[in-house]
Every structure is written in C-alpha cells, then in structure tokens.
C-alpha cells in the first residue's frame with residue numbers, strides 16, 4: 066500500500082532558527098497522526114510544510130508517492146482547519162462550506178449539493194442559512210471542518226482545532242471530529258500541545274521536541290513505553306527511578322535492565338503496615354491526598370527526598386493518608402514497569418529519584 070503522506074528528512078530555517086532539523090514521518094491512508102509537543106517545538110511549521118504554506122531548505126514531501134515540494138498550496142488537495150476557524154463572516158454557513166468549490170469554479174448545483182452533504186456529515190444541516198456570528202464555538206468548528214472536507218481533499222490538516230473551546234466542549238468535539246474523520250476515512254495530521262487530545266484522537270502520536278521527533282508511536286506505547294524521559298514526563302504523570310544493574314535498585318521489577326524505570330501513578334499502591342513489600346517499596350511521608358472525582362491522587366515525599374505520585378482507587382480510606390503520615394508504596398503491576406535504556410538521548414540521572422529497597 067502506498068503511504069498517503071511521506072515527510073523525509075525535512076529541514077526548515079526561519080531567520081536564525083533551525084526550526085525543523087531533519088524530520089521524517091509516514092502516514093498510512095486513513096490514519097490520524099497527531100504532532101504533540103511544547104510551544105515552539107515546530108509543530109505548526111511542519112503542518113505548514115505539508116500544506117505548502119512553508120518552503121523547506123531540504124528534504125522531501127510526497128502525497129501518495131508523488132513529490133509535492135514544488136506544488137502550490139491550492140494544488141495540493143489539502144483541507145485545513147485553523148485554530149481560529151477563519152470562517153468568512155459575511156457569508157452564510159452554506160456559502161462558507163461551498164467556498165473551496167467556488168474557488169475551483171465548480172457549478173452552482175454541485176456547490177449546493179456538497180454544502181448540504183457536508184453539513185449533514187457534521188450534523189448541522191439545519192443551520193445552512195445562518196451566519197458564523199450566530200453559531201456557538203463548537204458549531205463554528207464543525208462548519209470549518211465541513212468546509213475543509215468540501216473539495217474532497219486527500220489530506221486533512223488540523224491546527225490546534227480544539228484550542229478555542231472550553232474543556233467539556235473540547236472533549237465532546239474530540240469524539241465528534243474522530244467520528245467524522247473515520248467516516249470519511251481521510252488521512253489526517255493534527256497539531257496540539259494537549260496530550261489528552263492527542264491520546265484520544267490519534268492512531269499514532271508523533272512527539273516533537275526542539276525541531277525533532279522524539280517518538281512516533283501508538284498512544285498506548287507512548288504512554289506505556291516512552292522512548293525517553295522527556296516523553297515519559299510530557300505524556301501523563303510519571304515516576305522515574307534509576308535502575309542499575311548490580312545495585313539492587315528496583316530489583317525484581319526491572320529484570321536487571323539498566324537505565325531509568327518509568328512507573329505510572331496508577332501502577333503504585335499503598336502497602337499496609339504488616340504487608341511484606343515484595344521485591345521493593347518506597348517509604349516516605351504524605352504531602353497531599355487530593356480527591357479527583359474518580360480517583361485519589363497521592364503525593365509522597367520519599368525518604369530520599371524525591372516526589373512520588375500515586376493514583377489510588379475511590380474506595381481508598383482517606384483518613385489513613387493524612388498530610389505528614391508515613392506510608393510505604395509498592396508496585397501493583399511489576400509487569401508494566403518500563404525501563405528507558407541508559408543510551409536514550411535525554412537520560413538525566415540527576416532527575417531520577419532514589420528508590421529505597423525493601
């Protein structure tokens with residue numbers, strides 16, 4: 066199968082900044098790939114490169130196996146939803162959606178038919194005659210999506226599509242946009258710095274840092290098997306412990322693997338006073354127990370001075386975990402402990418906490 070989108074060794078310099086430093090990414094037909102990274106990591110620049118809005122110093126960009134570096138944006142067959150939605154205020158919803166077809170000089174009957182179809186797809190058929198100012202934020206976003214899909218593009222690009230929405234609406238729209246993307250089956254590249262959004266919507270997540278990809282993988286692998294400490298910290302909360310051969314740190318949990326062990330908060334548990342520790346435990350003092358609706362979040366200062374975060378089930382007896390009380394934490398799922406090899410680029414041993422062996 067031909068890859069729908071191929072970005073190979075792309076470099077971009079803006080002013081004095083080497084903004085993209087040789088990034089490579091393939092997307093399969095129908096795949097939803099999210100570029101996730103901190104502000105300034107180069108996500109929008111890469112999206113603009115794919116759209117043809119940003120030139121490249123070197124490298125290749127191909128759609129369905131054909132190089133497109135020299136193709137102008139309007140001939141690339143790309144639909145874009147911008148963060149601002151960029152709807153035309155003086156046009157109706159229907160005219161907005163049909164705009165790409167008008168620009169392509171398609172006949173009026175076809176424009177009207179496609180506008181209706183696209184608005185049905187995003188479940189806004191009844192709002193076809195309204196103006197953008199008469200719509201809610203979520204509705205505007207759906208109109209922008211309908212417009213981006215109207216000319217049957219080969220690739221859909223979403224630039225921080227949820228950024229303008231409040232949390233509840235953002236979560237609804239994540240599900241809605243994913244439904245539409247799957248229904249249409251369009252290859253999609255989205256940009257976000259919201260890790261929850263990336264995890265919810267994507268087939269694969271490409272984590273960017275400083276103009277490079279650190280890891281491109283499924284959401285589950287990004288969370289469970291982060292390639293570097295940066296990824297472990299950027300996606301969800303992570304407890305990082307040094308795991309070194311021969312020092313018995315995390316003995317029985319890391320199987321002799323060397324590097325930095327990543328233990329997610331939900332994989333730790335509170336041991337009772339009499340309970341044997343198993344292979345190992347961390348002792349410390351409760352700093353704060355907070356109720357978060359479906360879980361408790363327990364923050365402990367270990368005796369070695371590190372911060373350990375634990376996510377506990379709702380039936381936890383909060384009275385036993387008052388601020389300042391002593392606790393021992395054990396590992397609830399040793400099989401899930403992931404070790405980042407010591408050779409990974411960004412292992413910063415000083416950051417990892419000491420673990421107390423039982």
Ligand SMILES: Nc1ncnc2c1ncn2[C@@H]1O[C@H](COP(=O)(O)OP(=O)(O)OP(=O)(O)O)[C@@H](O)[C@H]1O
Pocket residue numbers: 079080081082084102103104105106107108109110111258
């Ligand atoms: N015209 C420009 N001249 C010089 N540097 C630029 C220019 N445009 C962007 N940059 C720099 O390029 C880097 C990447 O910018 P980009 O907008 O791609 O990042 P981003 O990951 O999308 O960030 P954000 O999440 O804040 O949008 C940043 O350091 C930015 O300051």
